Each structure stands twice: as C-alpha cells, then as structure tokens.
Amino acid sequence: MxxxxxxxxxxxxxxxxxxxxxxxxxxxxxxxxxxxxxxxxxxxxxxxxxxxxxxxxxxLNVERVNRIHQKATTGSSPMLDNQTALLAPLPEDCFDSILEAPKDKIHEWQTIGLKQISLNKVAVILLAGGQGTRLGSSAPKGCYDINLPSNKSLFQIQAERILKLQQLAQQQPGASAIVTIPWYVMTSGPTRPATVAFFEDNNYFGLSSSNVVFFEQGTLPCLTFDGKIMMESKSQIAVAPDGNGGVYAALRGTGVLTNMAERKVEYLHVYCVDNCLVRVADPVFIGYCVQKNADCGAKVVRKTAPDEPVGVVCLRNSAFNVVEYSEIDEDVAHAINPRNGQLSFGAGNIANHFYTVDFLNRVESFEADLEYHIARKKIKSLDMNTGQIVVPKQVNGMKLEMFVFDVFPFTERMAVFEVDRREEFSPLKNAPGSGQDCPETSRRDILMQHIRFIEAAGGRVIVGDNDSQIEGVPSLELSPLVTYSGEGLAEIVSGKSIKTPLQANSLEELRRATF
Known part of the structure; x- marks a missing residue:
C-alpha cells in the first residue's frame, strides 16, 4: 500500500x-x-x-453474499423448510445416555478417550467471539469473573481443566512423551486484541503459549431487507460476525486445519465459552464418539419439560438437525418414548460437539448448501440519499449468521450423547441478578458440584460459622487442578470431614483441610 x-x-x-x-x-x-x-x-x-x-x-465475494441472502430469504432448501418438515425422534442406534449407562461402560468410553488424548490426537476449539455486554462488561465473555472464591475467569477455569486432563492422560500406558491438547480459540475481530492480551497477562494460565492458537471468525455485510449491502460510513461497509457456524470457514481460511494436520490431530471437541461446567475435551464424550465411529457428535441434556425453550436434536426430513422449540407442535413436544418414558423430542442442544478432522475438511464440499439465518436488527448505517449516519429507532436491516450445528444434516455417522445437566451445563447469558443463566447461577452450580464431588468420594462437608454462604450455597471451591470430574478425591476425603469456607488449589491443600 x-x-x-x-x-x-x-x-x-x-x-x-x-x-x-x-x-x-x-x-x-x-x-x-x-x-x-x-x-x-x-x-x-x-x-x-x-x-x-x-x-x-x-x-468481499459479493456474488456469494447475494446467494446467501437469496437462500436465507426464500427458504430454498427443502431439507430445512419448516412448512414441510417431517420431524422424527433420534434413532436409538445413535443415542446413549450417561444417566442410564452402566458404570463399566462409562469407564470404557473414558479409557478410549484418554488413550486418544494421550497419543496427542485430540484438540479443542473454543467459540469465544462474544462480549459480555449483557453481563454489564465490555470485555470478552471468557474474561468474566462469576465471583467464585478464587475470582477465576471462565478462561482460567477452562485452561486449568485442560492442564489437569493432560496430566491424567500422561499417566496412560503408551502415552506420548509430552501430552498436549491444543486449544484453538476463535474470537471475533473486536474481541481478539483483548482476548490475546488477557491470555498474555495471565501467562496463558499455565499452558504453553505455542499450544494456544487464536483465530478470527469471519464477517458478512449487513443488508437491507431487499438485499442491499449497508454502509457504516462513506468509505466502509457495515459488517457483523457470521455466527458461531462461521467457525468452519474460519478454520480453513486462517490455516487452523493445516495446523491440525501438522500436529496429526484426528478428533476435535468444540464448545462455547459461556458454559462454566463444560468438561473440556471430555474423555468420556471423545471415547463414546470414537467407539461409535462417528464423524460428528453432539452432547445434549434432557429437557426439563415439553415446553422448555431449547432447541432439540432430532431428525428433520430424515437428516440430523437442531429444531427450535418454536418449530415443534405441542402434540409432538409432549410425545413420550414408550421404551424409556422420556420425551421423544427431549434431546436439548447445548452447543457442545465432537468432530473428526476429516469431517471438518469435508465441510468445504457442501458449504454452498449450508443455511444462513436472518437476525433482524437496528443497524447504525449511512443514509444513501443524504450521506448522513443514521441511528435507527426501529429494525432497519438484517445480519446473516450460521449456527455451529448447521452441518448436522451432512454428517454420515452421527452420535448423540445425553449428559447430566447438573454436572455439565450451566450457561452464562443474562445480567447479574436476573435469576436464570446468570453469574449467580453459574457460581452456585460450580460450588454445588464441588460439594457433590466430596460427598461422592465419601467425604462430609460441614458449613463453618464464618462461611458467608452467598445465596445459601456453602463456599467450597476445588480448582480443576485438584480434580477434573471428581477423580482422585476418595483417598484423601473418604471417611473424613471438610469445613467451609474452603478454596483448594492442590491436593495437598485439600488434604490439610480434612479432619
């Protein structure tokens, strides 16, 4: 230039x-x-x-933008046409539940998963493009502190789970000399500088900086309702992130898939940053999908009620998909599976996925058939008649985005794995004090889980007189460096008591706290 x-x-x-x-x-x-x-x-x-x-x-590929707009506004895909869609429950041969599986089967899946991790075949993709705007923060959502006793951010909690899992996998027979779980962190353009700076300022939370790879999701122009590209100034078109489903094109365009090939990675765990209970690179989930020879997998949680407003993983026109709750008729939503007495359409989607690298490389071959969804917004833009910047009071345009699950219809071997909501899903979406999916519920769910870890290991939790018990929850926090999912605690706490408040960052700290 x-x-x-x-x-x-x-x-x-x-x-x-x-x-x-x-x-x-x-x-x-x-x-x-x-x-x-x-x-x-x-x-x-x-x-x-x-x-x-x-x-x-x-x-900008303007012809592609026009094609995306045409497809999004005309419903040109019969596979996803809501007016003619035929819904069917998940086939039994692709679905299993950790709530019903015997312990030896769960152990088998975990062993398979740990083996793959120990051979450095597993990596993680974190969808971290969002800002904490609804939480009252301008920082990336992963930087948010949910007010745990340790004041750890979501990023730190997840990084420490990776560290612990690497340690567990290192103990497997035949493990690589150094077990590594590469962490690919997808940001948006606006959040990338702050995200990178946060990792640098915190020394990558103990992870090797060479194994934390940042990349940006793509953008698409904002459009008027008749498909005209909007401008934010006379010299700049208005753009917006292309949704978490933009990860597939971003993996290819930023060289991440090439990086995975160089590392000989075969399996990926993909998740969203705002789930404080996420089991990063969960060996049970990895092992389950590997045993099923799946090319694509989804973790789900059991719907709490037929009308719970959550998307459901099921079949739509014979293809796997996520169907929004608003698209399911009441009679269908209440249908019961006679085999187990559960809802036939009860596999609640939590944006927690498994892929083979081969599948991710194959996305390009069907990318033109993927659907984009319309989000109607108030978009600050240039008035093309006057040349003035206008801040609209009403919806005036659209942003087009793809969802991460939009590739499901193209999978050849799908696996759906139901997990315990209490143990694995607590999203952070709403402002403090809202009472649902907020910082208080995230904090509560982590602390309650740690109490369950101690009790399942044979220990007893005693609430101390000086425990403030925020919102009635005893203050007991176990660092992920102490335990990934409750393992390794029995030999320390079985038959013993622990008094709160307690924040344990190592097994030795936990041991000293027992009596």
Missing amino acids: IAASSLAAQTSQHQEVSVSPDIRHIKERYQAAGQGHLFAFYDDLPPVEQRQLVEQLEA
Missing part, C-alpha cells in the same frame, strides 16, 4: 485511482451484482479512504 504521506503529496492521485482499470472492473462487478450503490460517495472521498473502500470490496 502507498504511504499516506505519499498520497497526500500526489495531487492528481484522486482522479488516477478513480478511473484506473482495476476500479472500473470492481465497479462493473458490483453494478452487475446490484450493489453499485456502494460507490455512491467514492469520488468525494480522499485517496486514503478510497483505497480503504476498494480493499474491502476487493476482499
């Missing part, structure tokens, strides 16, 4: 840029695509801003 000072010195540059063959070609291309309005103010811009606009338009 020509330096700004050089541009300013060339008084005739403005005309030269605007009539160059490259510019004429781009203008013609956008005119043909019905998006020529993006050049409406081009001739009035200083050379530097002209170049900025041209670079953005050169990088």
Whole structure:
C-alpha cells in the first residue's frame, strides 16, 4: 500500500485511482451484482479512504453474499423448510445416555478417550467471539469473573481443566512423551486484541503459549431487507460476525486445519465459552464418539419439560438437525418414548460437539448448501440519499449468521450423547441478578458440584460459622487442578470431614483441610 504521506503529496492521485482499470472492473462487478450503490460517495472521498473502500470490496465475494441472502430469504432448501418438515425422534442406534449407562461402560468410553488424548490426537476449539455486554462488561465473555472464591475467569477455569486432563492422560500406558491438547480459540475481530492480551497477562494460565492458537471468525455485510449491502460510513461497509457456524470457514481460511494436520490431530471437541461446567475435551464424550465411529457428535441434556425453550436434536426430513422449540407442535413436544418414558423430542442442544478432522475438511464440499439465518436488527448505517449516519429507532436491516450445528444434516455417522445437566451445563447469558443463566447461577452450580464431588468420594462437608454462604450455597471451591470430574478425591476425603469456607488449589491443600 502507498504511504499516506505519499498520497497526500500526489495531487492528481484522486482522479488516477478513480478511473484506473482495476476500479472500473470492481465497479462493473458490483453494478452487475446490484450493489453499485456502494460507490455512491467514492469520488468525494480522499485517496486514503478510497483505497480503504476498494480493499474491502476487493476482499468481499459479493456474488456469494447475494446467494446467501437469496437462500436465507426464500427458504430454498427443502431439507430445512419448516412448512414441510417431517420431524422424527433420534434413532436409538445413535443415542446413549450417561444417566442410564452402566458404570463399566462409562469407564470404557473414558479409557478410549484418554488413550486418544494421550497419543496427542485430540484438540479443542473454543467459540469465544462474544462480549459480555449483557453481563454489564465490555470485555470478552471468557474474561468474566462469576465471583467464585478464587475470582477465576471462565478462561482460567477452562485452561486449568485442560492442564489437569493432560496430566491424567500422561499417566496412560503408551502415552506420548509430552501430552498436549491444543486449544484453538476463535474470537471475533473486536474481541481478539483483548482476548490475546488477557491470555498474555495471565501467562496463558499455565499452558504453553505455542499450544494456544487464536483465530478470527469471519464477517458478512449487513443488508437491507431487499438485499442491499449497508454502509457504516462513506468509505466502509457495515459488517457483523457470521455466527458461531462461521467457525468452519474460519478454520480453513486462517490455516487452523493445516495446523491440525501438522500436529496429526484426528478428533476435535468444540464448545462455547459461556458454559462454566463444560468438561473440556471430555474423555468420556471423545471415547463414546470414537467407539461409535462417528464423524460428528453432539452432547445434549434432557429437557426439563415439553415446553422448555431449547432447541432439540432430532431428525428433520430424515437428516440430523437442531429444531427450535418454536418449530415443534405441542402434540409432538409432549410425545413420550414408550421404551424409556422420556420425551421423544427431549434431546436439548447445548452447543457442545465432537468432530473428526476429516469431517471438518469435508465441510468445504457442501458449504454452498449450508443455511444462513436472518437476525433482524437496528443497524447504525449511512443514509444513501443524504450521506448522513443514521441511528435507527426501529429494525432497519438484517445480519446473516450460521449456527455451529448447521452441518448436522451432512454428517454420515452421527452420535448423540445425553449428559447430566447438573454436572455439565450451566450457561452464562443474562445480567447479574436476573435469576436464570446468570453469574449467580453459574457460581452456585460450580460450588454445588464441588460439594457433590466430596460427598461422592465419601467425604462430609460441614458449613463453618464464618462461611458467608452467598445465596445459601456453602463456599467450597476445588480448582480443576485438584480434580477434573471428581477423580482422585476418595483417598484423601473418604471417611473424613471438610469445613467451609474452603478454596483448594492442590491436593495437598485439600488434604490439610480434612479432619
């Protein structure tokens, strides 16, 4: 790019840029695509801003944007047409529940998973593009402190689970000399600098920086309802993140898939940052999917009631999919599976997935068939008639996004694994004090889990007089470095008592607290 000072010195540059063959070609291309309005103010811009606009338009596949808009607004895929969709429960041969599986089977899955991890075949993708706006924070959501006694952020909790799991896998027979679980962290453009800085400031929470790879999800232009690309200024089009389903294109475009190939990774665990109970790279889930020879897997939780507002993993027109609760008729929602007495459509989606690397590489072959969803928004944008920036009071445009589960219809071997909601799912979505899916419920669910860990290991938890018991929950926090999912505690706490408040960061600290 020509330096700004050089541009300013060339008084005739403005005309030269605007009539160059490259510019004429781009203008013609956008005119043909019905998006020529993006050049409406081009001739009035200083050379530097002209170049900025041209670079953005050169990088944009405008024909693809038009195809996505056409597909999203016309419902052109019969596979996902809600008006004609035929819903069916999950086939029994692709579904298992940890709530019903015998202990020896769970142990078998865990052993298989730990083996794959010990051979460095497993990596993790974290979907961490969101900001904590609804939580009253401008920082990335993973930086959020849910007010545990340790004041650990979501990022730190998850990093320490990876560290502990690496230690457990290192103990497996035939393990690699150094067991590594690469952590691929997908940010959005706005959250990347703060996310990287947070990891650097915290020394990557004990992980090797070479095994934490940051990459950005893509963006798509914001559109008017008739498909015109909106502008946020005379030299900049308005864009928004393309949804967590943008991870697939981002993996390919940023070189992450190549990095995985170099590391000889075969299996991926993908999850969202806002679940404080997530079992990162869960060996039981990994082992289950590997044993099923699945190319795609989904963790689900049992719906609490037929009308619980949660998407359901099921079959839609004979293909695996996630169907929103609003798309399921009341009679269907209440249907009961006679085999187990549970809801036939009760597999609640929690955005917690398994993939083979081979499947992720195959996404490109069917990417053109993936669906984009419309989010109607109030979008600050340029009035193309007046050239003024307008902050709308009503919905004036759309953002297009893909969901991470939109690849499900294209799986060849799907596996669905039901887990215990109390142990594995507590999302952080709402503002403090809202009473549901908020910092208080996240904190409660972690502390209550740690109490269950102690009691399941044969220990007794005694509430001390000086335990403030925020919202009635005893203050007992076990670092993930102490235990990943309750293992290793029995030899320390069995037959003994522990008094709260207690924050244990090591097995030795826990041992000293027993009596």
